[in-house]
Amino acid sequence: xxxxxxxxxxxxxxxxxxxxxxxxxxxxxxxxxxxxxxxxxxxxxxxxxxxxxxxxxxxxxxxxxxxxxxxxxxxxxxxxxxxxxxxxxxxxxxxxxxxxxxxxxxxxxxxxxxxxxxxxxxxxxxxxxxxxxxxxxxxxx
Numbered sequence: 001x002x003x004x005x006x007x008x009x010x011x012x013x014x015x016x017x018x019x020x021x022x023x024x025x026x027x028x029x030x031x032x033x034x035x036x037x038x039x040x041x042x043x044x045x046x047x048x049x050x051x052x053x054x055x056x057x058x059x060x061x062x063x064x065x066x067x068x069x070x071x072x073x074x075x076x077x078x079x080x081x082x083x084x085x086x087x088x089x090x091x092x093x094x095x096x097x098x099x100x101x102x103x104x105x106x107x108x109x110x111x112x113x114x115x116x117x118x119x120x121x122x123x124x125x126x127x128x129x130x131x132x133x134x135x136x137x138x139x140x141x
Contacts, residue, residue: 051122054101055132061097062106062117062134068092069108069115080110100132 065083068091072081083098083106092098099105100119107126109116116137121130 054122058100058102058119058121058132059134061100062119062132064096065092065098065106065108066115066117066134069117073110073115078110078112080108080115082108 065086068086069081072086072091073079083092086092087094087096087098100121102120102122102124104120104124107118109118117134118126119132120126121128121132123130
């Protein structure tokens with residue numbers, strides 16, 4: 001093998017070695033940083049949507065419970081009932097949730113002429129601004 005063939009062989013070997021060397025730690029860290037930025041961007045968008053979905057689901061469940069409670073009161077002498085009694089009496093399906101999206105039980109409040117279904121909302125504290133009430137109270141209350 002002459003000198004130029006030897007040089008050519010060494011250069012081909014060097015290229016093969018470089019092609020087979022894999023990725024460096026720095027390259028892996030750069031990829032992880034980019035993935036982290038993308039995940040953070042998605043979280044900024046997704047978390048508020050998830051929180052709103054919890055509120056919407058709770059409101060819909062409370063509306064369904066309110067309708068059943070009104071029918072119960074009409075058929076049982078205006079008696080106020082609990083969500084558990086409605087479930088036990090099979091007025092609502094056994095699989096129906098009687099808790100809100102935060103796993104707190106719905107409260108049913110009855111007056112002489114009105115029925116309210118209440119959830120403590122995301123903060124799980126009764127009587128705060130984030131409570132969900134069906135039907136919604138008038139602005140004067």
